[in-house]
Amino acid sequence: MRHNLSEVTALLRDRRSISPERISGRKVHREIVELILTNATWAPSHGMTQPWRFTAYVDEGMKAIGPRLSEWYKKAAEDQFSQAKADKFQKRGERVSAMVVIGMVPDPAGRISHQDEMLAVACAVQNMYLTCTAHGIGGFWSTPEFLQLDEVRSFVGLPENGRVLGLFYMGYPEGDWPVSHRKPLEYVSRWVDSEKS
Numbered sequence: 001m002r003h004n005l006s007e008v009t010a011l012l013r014d015r016r017s018i019s020p021e022r023i024s025g026r027k028v029h030r031e032i033v034e035l036i037l038t039n040a041t042w043a044p045s046h047g048m049t050q051p052w053r054f055t056a057y058v059d060e061g062m063k064a065i066g067p068r069l070s071e072w073y074k075k076a077a078e079d080q081f082s083q084a085k086a087d088k089f090q091k092r093g094e095r096v097s098a099m100v101v102i103g104m105v106p107d108p109a110g111r112i113s114h115q116d117e118m119l120a121v122a123c124a125v126q127n128m129y130l131t132c133t134a135h136g137i138g139g140f141w142s143t144p145e146f147l148q149l150d151e152v153r154s155f156v157g158l159p160e161n162g163r164v165l166g167l168f169y170m171g172y173p174e175g176d177w178p179v180s181h182r183k184p185l186e187y188v189s190r191w192v193d194s195e196k197s
Contacts, residue, residue: 011130011133011134012130014133014177015129015130015133016133016138016177016178016180017129017138017139017140017141018138018139018140018171018173018178019140019169020091020092020095020096020140020169020171021088021091021092021095022138022173022174022175023095023096023138023169023170023171023172023173023174024171024172024173024174025095025097026097026171026172027059027097027098028058028097028098028137028170028171028172029058030058030059032135032137033056033058033098033100033170035131036100036128036131036132036135036170037054037056037100037128039127039128039130039131040052040054040124040125040127040128040131041124042127043120043121043123043124043126043127044120044123045117045120045123046112046116046117046120047107047111047112049106049107049111049112049117049120050120051104051105051106051107051112051117051118051120051121052102052103052104052120052121052124053102053103053104053105053158053162054100054101054102054103055100055101055103055156055157056098056099056100057098057099057100057101058097058098059097059098062093062096062097062098062099065093065099065101065155066092066093066094066096067090067093068093068155069089069090069092069093069167070086070087070089070090070093072089072146072147072149072151072152073085073086073089073144073146074086075146075149075151076144076145076146076148076149077145077146089144092169095171096169096170096171097171098169098170098171099167099168099169099170100128100167100168100170101156101164101166101167101168102121102124102125102141102164102165102166102167102168103121103153103156103158103162103163103164103165104117104118104121104162104163104165105158105159105161105162105163106161114163118163118165121165125141125166125168128168129141132170136172136177137170137171137172138170138171138172138173139168139169139170140168140169140170141166141167141168142166142167142168142169143165143166143167144167147164147165147166147167148164152164
């Protein structure tokens with residue numbers, strides 16, 4: 001084997017989404033965010049288009065985007081506005097010391113479908129999650145509707161054909177690392193091992 005399978009399996013099964021509300025005040029340093037994003041770029045992408053784009057906000061940089069989260073929510077919510085949600089985005093922007101806006105820029109030649117490009121970005125986000133887990137950092141991929149605002153796309157520096165696919169919050173969790181479970185494989189798989197299956 002090329003890698004220790006038990007360690008790889010343990011890492012995969014230890015990955016968790018940890019909401020910003022459960023993140024402590026301990027800062028995530030820029031060097032760790034750089035490693036997380038570098039590992040993200042090793043995700044598979046059809047045609048090697050590497051469509052992922054990352055706008056990283058760390059430390060004082062959070063002051064540039066943190067207050068905007070609640071503003072963008074208010075703008076996009078219109079008649080569905082909830083003060084509780086607005087407050088939640090406000091607090092998240094104040095609480096977290098590192099956040100990455102996940103973007104996608106499709107293949108300029110148009111060879112690869114937008115769906116394939118978005119799936120490649122999702123693979124990159126999984127690499128981010130796993131690298132966070134190895135560091136004991138909680139990750140949380142959030143996809144609020146306000147990310148579709150042109151203003152948000154422009155703010156994070158994506159071109160007109162780019163698309164914002166999420167906010168990825170990072171932080172050291174308060175308390176113990178959460179436990180989880182999955183359905184047994186037989187509930188989510190079907191095996192075909194002969195012509196008659």
